[in-house]
Amino acid sequence: MIKKTYDAIIIGGGAAGLSAAWNVAKAGFSTAIIERENCLGGILNQCIHTGFGLHRFGKELSGPEYAEMDIDLVAANKVDSFINTTVFEIRSNGILKSVFASSAEGVTEFETRAVILSMGCRERNRGNLGIPGTRPSGIMTAGLAQRLLNIEGYLPGRKAVIIGSGDIGLIMARRLTWSGAIVMGVIEILPYPSGLARNIAQCLDDFEIPLYLGHTVSAINGKERVESVDVSPFKDGVPSLSGTFKIDCDTVLISAGLIPENELSVKAGVKLSNATGGPYVDSSMMTNVPGIFACGNVLHVHDLVDYVSEESENCGSAVVSYLSSDECSCTQGNISAGSNIKYIVPSKYRTGIPQKFYMRSLMPFENAMLTVKCADKILFERKLKYVRPPEMQSFTLTPEMTDGLNENSPEINVSLTEV
Amino acid sequence: MNSMDYDVVVVGSGVVGASIARLLSSYELKAAVIEKFPDACFGVSKANSGIIHGAFHHATTTLKARLELKGNMMYDQLHKELGFPFKRTGIIVAAFSSEEMKTVRLLYKQGVANGAPGIEICGSERLLNLEPGLNPDIAGGLYAPFAGVVEPYRFVFSLMESAQLNGLDFIRDFEVVRSSYDGKLHQVFSSDGRAVAASFVINAAGLYADKISEIFNGEKFKIHPRKGEEFLLDRNSPARPNNVIFPVPAKESKGMLVIPTVEGTTMIGPTSEKIDDKEDSSTTYSNMERIFLQASRMVSGISRRDVITSFSGLRPVLENEDFLIEKSQMAPAFIQVAGIQSPGLTAAPAIAEYVLEILSKDCGLKLEKKKSFIPEISRTEKIYGISPEKLDELIEKNPAYGNIVCRCEQISEAEIVDAIRKGHTTIDGIKFYTRSGMGRCQGGFCTYKILKIISRETGIPIDHITRRGNGSFITGERISGELK
Ligand SMILES: Cc1cc2nc3c(=O)[nH]c(=O)nc-3n(C[C@H](O)[C@H](O)[C@H](O)COP(=O)(O)OP(=O)(O)OC[C@H]3O[C@@H](n4cnc5c(N)ncnc54)[C@H](O)[C@@H]3O)c2cc1C
Ligand SMILES: Cc1cc2nc3c(=O)[nH]c(=O)nc-3n(C[C@H](O)[C@H](O)[C@H](O)COP(=O)(O)OP(=O)(O)OC[C@H]3O[C@@H](n4cnc5c(N)ncnc54)[C@H](O)[C@@H]3O)c2cc1C
Numbered sequence: 070m071i072k073k074t075y076d077a078i079i080i081g082g083g084a085a086g087l088s089a090a091w092n093v094a095k096a097g098f099s100t101a102i103i104e105r106e107n108c109l110g111g112i113l114n115q116c117i118h119t120g121f122g123l124h125r126f127g128k129e130l131s132g133p134e135y136a137e138m139d140i141d142l143v144a145a146n147k148v149d150s151f152i153n154t155t156v157f158e159i160r161s162n163g164i165l166k167s168v169f170a171s172s173a174e175g176v177t178e179f180e181t182r183a184v185i186l187s188m189g190c191r192e193r194n195r196g197n198l199g200i201p202g203t204r205p206s207g208i209m210t211a212g213l214a215q216r217l218l219n220i221e222g223y224l225p226g227r228k229a230v231i232i233g234s235g236d237i238g239l240i241m242a243r244r245l246t247w248s249g250a251i252v253m254g255v256i257e258i259l260p261y262p263s264g265l266a267r268n269i270a271q272c273l274d275d276f277e278i279p280l281y282l283g284h285t286v287s288a289i290n291g292k293e294r295v296e297s298v299d300v301s302p303f304k305d306g307v308p309s310l311s312g313t314f315k316i317d318c319d320t321v322l323i324s325a326g327l328i329p330e331n332e333l334s335v336k337a338g339v340k341l342s343n344a345t346g347g348p349y350v351d352s353s354m355m356t357n358v359p360g361i362f363a364c365g366n367v368l369h370v371h372d373l374v375d376y377v378s379e380e381s382e383n384c385g386s387a388v389v390s391y392l393s394s395d396e397c398s399c400t401q402g403n404i405s406a407g408s409n410i411k412y413i414v415p416s417k418y419r420t421g422i423p424q425k426f427y428m429r430s431l432m433p434f435e436n437a438m439l440t441v442k443c444a445d446k447i448l449f450e451r452k453l454k455y456v457r458p459p460e461m462q463s464f465t466l467t468p469e470m471t472d473g474l475n476e477n478s479p480e481i482n483v484s485l486t487e488v
Numbered sequence: 489m490n491s492m493d494y495d496v497v498v499v500g501s502g503v504v505g506a507s508i509a510r511l512l513s514s515y516e517l518k519a520a521v522i523e524k525f526p527d528a529c530f531g532v533s534k535a536n537s538g539i540i541h542g543a544f545h546h547a548t549t550t551l552k553a554r555l556e557l558k559g560n561m562m563y564d565q566l567h568k569e570l571g572f573p574f575k576r577t578g579i580i581v582a583a584f585s586s587e588e589m590k591t592v593r594l595l596y597k598q599g600v601a602n603g604a605p606g607i608e609i610c611g612s613e614r615l616l617n618l619e620p621g622l623n624p625d626i627a628g629g630l631y632a633p634f635a636g637v638v639e640p641y642r643f644v645f646s647l648m649e650s651a652q653l654n655g656l657d658f659i660r661d662f663e664v665v666r667s668s669y670d671g672k673l674h675q676v677f678s679s680d681g682r683a684v685a686a687s688f689v690i691n692a693a694g695l696y697a698d699k700i701s702e703i704f705n706g707e708k709f710k711i712h713p714r715k716g717e718e719f720l721l722d723r724n725s726p727a728r729p730n731n732v733i734f735p736v737p738a739k740e741s742k743g744m745l746v747i748p749t750v751e752g753t754t755m756i757g758p759t760s761e762k763i764d765d766k767e768d769s770s771t772t773y774s775n776m777e778r779i780f781l782q783a784s785r786m787v788s789g790i791s792r793r794d795v796i797t798s799f800s801g802l803r804p805v806l807e808n809e810d811f812l813i814e815k816s817q818m819a820p821a822f823i824q825v826a827g828i829q830s831p832g833l834t835a836a837p838a839i840a841e842y843v844l845e846i847l848s849k850d851c852g853l854k855l856e857k858k859k860s861f862i863p864e865i866s867r868t869e870k871i872y873g874i875s876p877e878k879l880d881e882l883i884e885k886n887p888a889y890g891n892i893v894c895r896c897e898q899i900s901e902a903e904i905v906d907a908i909r910k911g912h913t914t915i916d917g918i919k920f921y922t923r924s925g926m927g928r929c930q931g932g933f934c935t936y937k938i939l940k941i942i943s944r945e946t947g948i949p950i951d952h953i954t955r956r957g958n959g960s961f962i963t964g965e966r967i968s969g970e971l972k
Pocket of ligand 1: 080081082083084085086103104105106110111112113116120121154155156157187188189190191211212213236237240327333364365366367371372373374377
């Protein structure tokens with residue numbers, strides 16, 4: 070077995086891992102990225118459409134172009150990368166961690182002081198959704214279809230129905246149409262779309278692809294290959310079968326949400342949140358296991374890569390503080406999701422530094438008031454327009470807002486209310 | 489006799505056909521199995537509960553009760569020789585009322601009469617000791633410690649592998665549509681015009697045993713499909729029991745169960761529903777609700793959130809509900825093995841012995857043990873759950889062990905290549921052989937990698953690769969791009 074030593078090991082070379090890595094390396098710490106695929110960039114590599122980087126770079130890039138920016142920074146900052154290498158185990162020996170990874174060369178044990186989890190997420194599939202019917206060929210997740218089409222060069226099918234109005238599904242509706250396939254419709258169980266508004270306009274409306282809100286697929290039909298789907302209105306938590314209609318198709322794409330990929334984390338003793346599916350992290354992006362950090366889609370699912378990078382840069386900086394042992398003496402306290410909020414990440418705040426929080430609402434609002442409170446004291450309030458569950462919200466707590474809070478202060482509560 | 493003629497041809501490569509095939513291969517015979525699908529075990533045998541039953545569910549007078557117990561007892565030896573995943577977990581039948589306890593006592597008596605070893609009636613305290621996850625309202629129940637679970641496709645594949653190693657021919661993609669008999673030899677024809685000749689034909693065609701019987705001018709019986717839907721839960725589900733948990737049985741089926749599969753997942757089901765269409769593999773909303781309700785009544789922690797997939801299977805049922813295994817009275821040199829519903833998987837090894845007895849006693853075929861018979865098959869190392877040190881050693885021998893293709897079930901490229909070289913060239917074939925794509929992402933990540941490996945190893949273009957033969961293509965046509 071080969072043995073190597075680094076100050077920090079980053080697991081996964083997608084947008085999150087790349088940003089975190091160069092931010093650690095920049096401070097002079099020896100850093101390595103371990104990536105199972107044959108190149109860095111993660112899921113961005115298959116996103117050949119534009120729309121990445123508006124927030125971060127002020128221009129619209131394609132996925133690979135966006136990745137290129139960080140890959141260059143990774144190289145410039147002398148981060149080592151190991152591709153075609155899969156991490157399968159993390160062991161803690163007190164402060165030191167051993168990360169075991171396999172490749173054609175054998176198993177390598179990476180000894181390190183800090184581990185950053187940035188393994189991304191996977192897609193929910195038919196089984197997770199419990200869609201009844203037969204089991205023909207031609208049912209796949211939108212991400213697999215994207216991979217087959219954009220990287221391998223194969224058309225997933227000729228006539229598709231897309232289940233779920235997540236962004237990947239919307240992007241694929243347009244991509245399939247451009248490639249000569251017909252998209253018969255997008256079926257969304259919720260009364261509102263779960264993808265970004267701009268994607269509904271640019272990927273469905275522009276091509277007159279019907280969007281069936283408040284509907285579900287109550288059966289997939291077909292023997293060898295998909296032949297049709299049964300679509301039913303979704304009322305009171307069940308499909309109302311009396312209103313069922315059929316749509317002919319040979320392909321069903323599923324774009325119904327992502328699940329953070331945390332099998333490795335759980336094996337390493339990391340505790341997960343039920344609300345995000347990702348680890349609980351404190352204000353340093355550290356999990357409950359000291360020395361193990363997390364950022365990107367493995368932590369919580371992001372809709373825009375720009376936020377992934379931002380969060381991961383912060384994670385990188387926090388790891389630098391950890392490795393330099395210059396933990397600040399300020400206090401950490403809990404911050405939690407209050408009414409109408411699904412989750413808030415991180416789940417701890419720290420006084421004395423500005424800190425960014427990410428959250429999602431539980432329902433759509435035209436106009437909402439975001440309130441951050443500690444007991445009865447309002448620390449911060451802000452009016453928000455067009456809040457929708459698919460679009461992540463964020464805010465920053467400044468040292469002024471948390472001034473005067475100490476170990477004995479009650480937890481901070483964040484809520485949204487209709488105005 | 490032509491050199492291409494067989495002494496015995498088995499129609500069907502389900503667990504029954506494969507068990508017969510392996511036993512045939514231990515004798516000095518020329519034998520073949522013919523199968524309409526591109527791989528073995530694509531019929532009833534792939535979609536069932538995988539339980540090696542406890543020999544208490546069926547009346548002593550039935551053939552299936554006799555073969556069930558005998559088959560169960562044969563599993564240890566087979567497991568030793570072939571190494572398929574198998575474990576004696578035990579079965580608990582959970583009763584929730586004194587009314588249900590009456591049925592439990594009847595089952596106990598029936599089990600004792602059948603000769604089932606070690607079964608006992610338990611009070612609630614003993615049951616909760618055996619199985620802490622049971623609903624604490626339990627009144628009592630039956631415990632059958634020698635029952636178990638098996639991975640059915642691995643079992644069938646290992647039987648076929650062993651049979652082929654010992655000289656049996658496996659003829660794939662051969663759908664029997666016609667036959668003729670000249671007094672000595674059957675000519676068996678496929679839908680694409682191929683033919684094989686055999687002195688004896690064994691009908692092990694599962695759901696289509698009635699059709700095959702008709703093709704050979706045998707008895708006229710009807711196989712009624714009875715559907716069972718099942719749901720598979722993630723490895724991490726908290727609802728994994730130690731034993732297979734049964735409810736007190738209803739009239740026609742054993743009820744809906746909670747099964748700790750030998751692979752480490754939990755399965756709940758099956759339903760039991762008479763249908764007409766033998767190709768109907770659909771699942772429905774209402775049955776899903778029923779299964780979850782029933783299963784949650786017995787075991788706590790069952791959640792829809794943990795579902796990774798669902799499927800349904802069809803039991804091939806005859807009018808009288810028993811197995812029909814005999815030399816045909818109507819068709820010459822033809823043996824019927826029909827109506828093999830549950831406990832067919834359990835009974836299969838015993839069914840094979842029974843069929844060979846008919847071949848020798850009733851058909852006069854001379855059976856001579858093959859001296860060169862090799863009972864064991866080679867084992868492929870698997871990387872799931874092994875230590876870093878062990879994995880390193882494997883990679884040194886074969887670098888393909890270092891490439892983890894299926895991340896959920898931890899299957900390496902070496903295992904995929906091994907499956908392909910053993911003749912599994914469809915996505916389902918590889919999935920059933922290696923478990924790739926059977927985990928929580930259900931192939932979302934690894935399907936394209938497996939497509940590429942199949943294509944590289946076999947030369948089949950990616951858009952010609954199917955899920956399970958016929959028209960079940962995975963992708964549409966190639967439109968652009970170079971494969972890297
Ligand atoms: C299928 C899909 C399509 C998307 N499409 C869009 C889009 O069109 N537009 C948009 O704005 N956003 C899109 N996103 C969202 C956005 O691009 C992502 O949020 C962002 O790129 C995620 O970055 P990440 O680094 O967290 O994850 P990823 O990019 O998924 O990176 C994770 C990396 O970790 C590697 N890895 C995982 N486990 C291991 C291990 N054990 N050992 C070694 N390596 C490992 C993976 O191979 C991968 O390269 C998409 C997301 C997905 C999942
Ligand atoms: C839901 C369910 C749960 C069950 N659970 C259990 C259990 O827990 N324990 C247990 O012991 N039993 C169980 N059973 C029963 C068990 O699965 C069956 O008894 C057994 O699999 C039958 O095997 P077989 O070989 O007879 O049929 P099959 O596996 O169907 O094999 C028949 C083969 O013949 C082939 N064939 C058909 N027609 C032709 C043709 N014209 N030409 C060429 N080939 C042809 C088919 O393709 C098929 O491969 C269950 C069954 C179901 C449906």
